[in-house]
Amino acid sequence: MHSHVKIGLAALLGFGMGAAAMQGLRAQPHPPAYVISEIEVTDADAYLRDYVPLANRALAESGQRRLVSGGRTVALAGAPPASRIVVSVFDSLEKAQAAYTSPAYLEARRIGDRYGRLRIFAVEGLPQ
Incomplete structure (x- = not known):
């Protein structure tokens, strides 16, 4: 085989392999994001009546999947947890940020x- 044919085939093969690798990288999903809310509720009746329905409505179309919502908590190390804990998962950190900075949620x-002191933060999870 002539050397210029070998070089052409090698270049074509290299291009194909590079294109396949790029497609594979693009296909990798973003890692999920977990949002943890620690809430020290000061007025439980008003919190449940006035805040919770508005927050649920604001986050309903954000892709949020709630994993924990105010269940029983136990301190394993360090300071005791707040009186209410909520854990949600989003498809990405960007989607979590968008949900919690939306005008509806901020309202x-x-x-x-x-009705309470809220501490909310997001952490990027491991790729699934």
Whole structure:
């Protein structure tokens, strides 16, 4: 085989392998994001009546999947947990940030801040 044919075949093969590798990288999903909310509720009746329905509505179309919502908690090490814990999962950190900075959620949060102290943070999970 002539050397210029070998070089052409090698270049074509290299291009094909590079294109396949790029497609594989693009196909990898973003790692999920977990949002942890620690809430020290100061007025349980008003919190459940005024804040929770608004927050649920604001987050309903965000892709949020709630994993924990106020269940029993136990301290294993360190300071005891807040009186209410909520854990949610989103498809990505960007989607979690968008949900919790949306105008609808920020309005709900203004109301929630009257009935409790909320600490909310997101952590990027491991790729699934």
